[in-house]
Structures are given as structure tokens and as C-alpha cells.
Amino acid sequence: MYKIKLISFLIVIFLSSSVHALIEVDITRGNLNPLPIAVSPLNSDKETNDKFKKEIKIDNIGDEISLVIENNLKATGLFNPLEKEAFLQKPDVAHLKPRFEDWSLIKAQALITGRVEFKDDKVRVEFRLWDVLAAREMLALAFTTVPNNWRRIGHIISDKIYERLTGEKGYFDTRIIYVSEKGPKTKRIKKLAIMDQDGFNTKYLTLGNELVLTPRFNPTNQMVTYLSYFKNLPRVYLLDIETGIQEVVGDFPGMTFAPRFSPDGKKIIMSFAKDGNSDIYTMDLENRIVERISNHPSIDTSPSYSPDGKYITFNSDRSGYQQIYVMKSDGSNVKRISFGNGLYGTPVWSPRGDLIAFTKLHKGKFYIGVMRTDGKGERLLTENYYQEAPSWSPNGRVLIFYRETKSNSEGEGFSATLWSIDLTGYNERQVITETDASDPSWSSLLSN
Amino acid sequence: MIFTKSTYNLILASFFALLLSACATQQKAAKIDSQIQGDVYTGTDTVEYLAAGVPDRVFFATNESVLTTASRDTLRKQAAWLRKNSDINVVLEGHADERGTREYNLALGERRANAAKDYLMTYGISENRISVISYGKERPVDSGSNPLAWSKNRRSVTVKAN
Numbered sequence: 092m093y094k095i096k097l098i099s100f101l102i103v104i105f106l107s108s109s110v111h112a113l114i115e116v117d118i119t120r121g122n123l124n125p126l127p128i129a130v131s132p133l134n135s136d137k138e139t140n141d142k143f144k145k146e147i148k149i150d151n152i153g154d155e156i157s158l159v160i161e162n163n164l165k166a167t168g169l170f171n172p173l174e175k176e177a178f179l180q181k182p183d184v185a186h187l188k189p190r191f192e193d194w195s196l197i198k199a200q201a202l203i204t205g206r207v208e209f210k211d212d213k214v215r216v217e218f219r220l221w222d223v224l225a226a227r228e229m230l231a232l233a234f235t236t237v238p239n240n241w242r243r244i245g246h247i248i249s250d251k252i253y254e255r256l257t258g259e260k261g262y263f264d265t266r267i268i269y270v271s272e273k274g275p276k277t278k279r280i281k282k283l284a285i286m287d288q289d290g291f292n293t294k295y296l297t298l299g300n301e302l303v304l305t306p307r308f309n310p311t312n313q314m315v316t317y318l319s320y321f322k323n324l325p326r327v328y329l330l331d332i333e334t335g336i337q338e339v340v341g342d343f344p345g346m347t348f349a350p351r352f353s354p355d356g357k358k359i360i361m362s363f364a365k366d367g368n369s370d371i372y373t374m375d376l377e378n379r380i381v382e383r384i385s386n387h388p389s390i391d392t393s394p395s396y397s398p399d400g401k402y403i404t405f406n407s408d409r410s411g412y413q414q415i416y417v418m419k420s421d422g423s424n425v426k427r428i429s430f431g432n433g434l435y436g437t438p439v440w441s442p443r444g445d446l447i448a449f450t451k452l453h454k455g456k457f458y459i460g461v462m463r464t465d466g467k468g469e470r471l472l473t474e475n476y477y478q479e480a481p482s483w484s485p486n487g488r489v490l491i492f493y494r495e496t497k498s499n500s501e502g503e504g505f506s507a508t509l510w511s512i513d514l515t516g517y518n519e520r521q522v523i524t525e526t527d528a529s530d531p532s533w534s535s536l537l538s539n
Numbered sequence: 540m541i542f543t544k545s546t547y548n549l550i551l552a553s554f555f556a557l558l559l560s561a562c563a564t565q566q567k568a569a570k571i572d573s574q575i576q577g578d579v580y581t582g583t584d585t586v587e588y589l590a591a592g593v594p595d596r597v598f599f600a601t602n603e604s605v606l607t608t609a610s611r612d613t614l615r616k617q618a619a620w621l622r623k624n625s626d627i628n629v630v631l632e633g634h635a636d637e638r639g640t641r642e643y644n645l646a647l648g649e650r651r652a653n654a655a656k657d658y659l660m661t662y663g664i665s666e667n668r669i670s671v672i673s674y675g676k677e678r679p680v681d682s683g684s685n686p687l688a689w690s691k692n693r694r695s696v697t698v699k700a701n
Contacts, residue, residue: 502682
């Protein structure tokens with residue numbers, strides 16, 4: 092079982108930045124004009140490099156951290172990190188006082204500089220974000236942590252830059268939990284896996300002895316809920332990924348599935364199937380009280396709370412076909428909200444509260460889409476042979492989901508992969524995993 | 540242009556080969572048609588037997604859990620066999636095809652297995668002898684991505700539990 096080291100970050104604002112920025116990134120339009128940004132390698136002296144090389148086998152820590160930042164920014168589709176070969180100014184000099192003419196010559200509109208130091212077994216990283224056209228500093232921060240956390244420093248810096256330039260919280264210092272898959276379709280082996288949002292630091296949380304499905308993060312801590320076929324009894328489990336302790340949720344005389352946490356992290360909402368009928372239940376994790384929320388002789392499943400906890404969206408086939416519904420959190424006022432052509436499933440409420448993402452099946456194609464919480468304004472973001480189960484980035488700007496490919500009659504050609512797409516429908520990209528993967532769930536920000 | 544006899548033979552041979560393969564394709568299509576009726580698998584490729592003349596599984600239409608006439612016939616045979624072998628308990632394993640969302644398919648598999656269970660119970664099999672498990676789309680019997688494979692996978696399988 093994977094253990095996470097308790098991480099303490101010391102964040103110091105060492106220079107205030109009250110100046111108004113001229114550059115701004117509009118995240119509502121998609122990636123038509125990504126902002127040209129120069130990520131100067133973070134300056135690290137020989138002593139620091141030698142210590143890092145000895146401790147964690149990395150040649151140039153400054154280069155590596157800046158690469159994390161560069162890749163994060165590039166993956167948003169909102170930024171265009173410029174080629175480092177074109178940089179005229181040395182990293183150490185640029186960090187003290189950039190020659191803005193040099194940077195605007197290569198068409199950079201923003202510049203990131205920084206410095207890494209190794210001090211008393213700790214690593215200290217400072218960085219500055221500069222507005223090249225206005226010739227001003229926009230942001231300056233320093234972090235101190237243990238050397239093994241160096242990638243997280245890159246992610247936290249990326250979040251700070253994203254936030255300063257877009258006006259919204261970032262999503263880089265986050266992780267994805269998913270199901271790792273191997274083997275033939277008829278005997279697929281599935282394990283819980285967790286990785287950083289950029290695909291690094293993959294860890295496997297189960298051994299693959301039993302089937303596991305649909306892991307989901309608690310939005311407030313590092314707990315996970317998922318479905319396990321342990322002892323061939325499909326039940327919802329709770330897993331603490333810091334301690335590795337797992338327990339079954341509730342004492343149900345049948346299959347429990349489709350679990351998710353409430354926004355305050357104190358309840359699990361899920362389906363319980365009995366006698367051919369699936370209804371929605373909650374269990375309070377403190378007092379263990381189980382409540383039945385829906386009561387209908389149809390399949391009610393895939394429940395997801397609104398971020399204020401007042402409403403629940405779910406899918407039901409009570410109309411004859413799988414459609415999306417919204418009800419109050421006590422189960423009253425059930426209203427169907429999906430009325431388009433086709434079947435609708437896996438509704439999941441945006442952390443911003445305004446949208447519901449879903450999977451749609453129409454004429455043999457699968458779509459990931461979003462609609463407003465009253466069902467109006469349906470927008471399909473991507474079409475494919477098979478894809479489902481969107482999960483929101485914590486800032487509600489990006490969706491991660493999984494795709495499967497068609498196999499021939501021998502089962503060849505099958506694959507399961509993770510993909511992400513912007514809410515705008517732009518910037519669709521594969522999220523690279525070590526193995527085939529499905530059922531991704533995005534964590535909330537680990538820091539701040 | 541002059542054809543030698545051997546060239547002529549070759550052309551003739553390839554013409555017949557083409558004709559034959561066209562026939563084979565047509566036969567294959569006909570075979571698939573005869574194995575699916577109204578979206579329900581009616582073939583026997585994947586069927587195993589609990590005892591002589593007692594098939595172990597029933598098949599369903601897309602998104603459905605309604606038992607067909609053939610399914611009810613199979614389940615009556617299973618019920619008769621279970622009445623004769625009163626020491627045997629069974630697990631009904633419900634399955635769905637891969638063309639649906641994972642969570643809904645888990646519920647659908649459970650609903651299908653329960654449709655079979657209810658029918659066995661109406662034919663006198665005690666509820667205590669039957670347990671139910673859904674695998675949703677997780678355990679296909681045919682890994683192809685085509686209508687015939689999907690029809691084989693939409694099933695409830697009766698498995699001896701002891």
C-alpha cells in the first residue's frame with residue numbers, strides 16, 4: 092500500500108506585486124491564441140546541482156523544475172512556451188533583472204525566472220513572473236520543502252502563474268486516481284492506481300486480485316471511495332491512501348456501487364441494488380447512518396452532489412431509457428433535465444456549480460458533453476466510438492474521461508486510455524498512463 | 540492480344556475463387572442472422588450445460604431484462620433440474636454488453652440476473668438456494684466489438700455454487 096509522506100511547504104511572499112498587469116489570458120475562448128511565454132531555466136549553482144545529483148539522481152534541478160512548469164502550461168493550450176534555444180539572457184541574470192528588450196525580441200509576452208538552492212537538507216525555490224511588454228514584475232514567491240518534493244514545487248509554481256494570468260485557480264498540484272487495466276477483455280485485471288496530474292509518480296494501490304472499479308477522491312482530503320469485488324461481493328469501499336487502511340461502507344445485503352463523496356467529504360452517496368432495483372442511498376461517515384434517497388422501481392444510479400450539497404444529479408431509466416435527473420438532496424422534487432436525442436448517463440456536477448457534465452449515447456456514438464443544471468444549453472465537446480465517465484478538474488475548466496477502442500472478433504485492437512478536454516471543447520489530449528486506464532477521478536488541489 | 544491457355548486458366552480460376560468467397564461471406568452473414576432474433580442471441584456457441592439438456596444461460600435484448608420465450612424454456616429446464624438436485628445451490632451472474640456506461644451496466648446486470656431468479660422462484664426454487672451477482676460489462680464471454688459478440692454478452696448465467 093502506498094504511503095504519502097506528510098508534506099509541509101513554507102510559502103513566503105518575498106516581494107509584493109501590487110502593479111496592474113497588462114497581460115491577461117482569456118480562458119473562455121479556447122486555445123486560438125496561446126500566450127507566448129518564456130520559461131527561463133531556474134538557476135541552480137554547482138553545489139546545489141551536485142547535492143541533487145547525489146540525493147535524487149537528477150543532473151540539473153533548475154532545468155527539471157522549469158520543464159515541469161513548461162509542460163503544465165503547454166498542456167492547458169492557453170500558453171505557448173517558447174524554445175529555450177532562442178533565449179538571449181542567462182537564467183541567473185534574467186532572474187535579477189530581465190533585459191525586457193531581449194525577451195520581447197523573441198515575442199515573449201510573459202517571462203518566468205527563478206533560482207534553486209540546497210540548504211540544510213531542504214530545497215528552496217524562488218521564482219518571478221514578469222510582464223515583458225509592461226516591463227514589470229507581476230508575482231514573486233519562494234518555497235522551501237524536502238528535495239523529493241521537487242516536482243510538486245514545479246506544479247505549485249505553475250498554479251501560481253496560471254492563477255495570476257487567468258484570474259482562476261490552477262489544477263496542477265493535483266493527482267488522478269484511476270483503474271489500471273491489463274490482459275484480455277474476458278479476463279481483464281484491474282488495479283487502483285494514482286499518479287500526478289501530469290502522469291508522473293504512478294503508484295499502484297491494489298494488487299489486482301479482485302476486480303476494482305470507479306475510484307473517486309474525497310474533495311476535502313486524501314480518502315478514496317471505490318467499488319471492489321473482494322470475496323466476490325461487489326461493495327463500496329473506503330480507502331485512506333495515506334495509511335492504506337480500507338473498509339467496506341455500510342452493511343448492505345447486496346451490491347453497492349457508483350460511490351461519490353458529498354462536497355463536505357462527510358457522506359458517501361451510492362447505489363444499492365436489490366431484487367433487480369437500484370436506488371440511491373447515502374451513508375454518513377461519522378455516525379454511520381444510512382439514508383435512502385430515491386425510491387423508484389427503475390435503475391437510479393451515478394449520483395453526484397451539487398457543490399453546495401443541496402441537490403443531487405443522477406441517471407435513471409424511469410422514463411424507459413437512461414436519462415439525467417436532478418432532485419433535492421433529501422430525494423424530493425425529482426426533475427428530468429435531459430431531453431435531447433439518445434441516452435444520457437454519468438452526470439457529474441461542476442465544482443463551479445453551473446454545469447453538469449455527462450456521457451451521451453446516440454446512434455452508436457458516445458459523446459462527452461455539458462449542460463446547465465436545468466438541462467438547457469447542451470454542448471457536446473467530443474464524439475468517439477466509446478468514451479464515458481467525465482471527472483472535473485478542481486477549477487471546473489477541464490474534464491478527464493476514458494475511451495475504449497473497437498476490437499476485432501479475436502479481441503485484438505482493444506485499448507482503454509485517459510483523455511482530457513477543455514470546457515470550451517478545445518485542447519483534447521491523451522493523458523499518458525503506464526498501462527491501459529479507465530475511470531479517472533481528479534483530486535482537489537493538494538496545497539492551498 | 541493473345542492469351543496463352545495457362546493465363547486463361549488462371550483468370551478462370553481467380554474468377555471462381557472470387558465467386559466462392561462471395562458465397563462464403565453471404566453464408567457468414569446468414570449464419571449471424573440466424574443467431575440473433577430481435578436483438579437476442581439464439582445460438583449455442585457460448586452455451587454450457589448444467590446437465591444433459593439443461594443450458595446454463597439466457598440472453599437479452601439491448602438495455603432489456605425481459606425474458607424471451609426461449610429464455611423461459613431454458614429456465615424451466617433449470618428449475619426442473621434444481622428440483623431434482625435439491626442439494627445444489629446456484630449463483631446467477633448477470634452481464635451487459637460493452638455499449639453502455641459502466642455504472643448503469645452494473646445495475647442492468649443485476650436486473651437481468653434477478654429476472655432469471657424470479658422466474659426460477661415461480662417454478663418452486665427457494666430463494667435461499669439462489670444468489671445473484673452482477674458483473675456489468677466487466678466479464679464479456681466474447682471480446683469482439685460487433686452486434687453478435689454483444690448479443691452473446693447480454694446474458695444471465697446460472698453457475699453451481701457448491
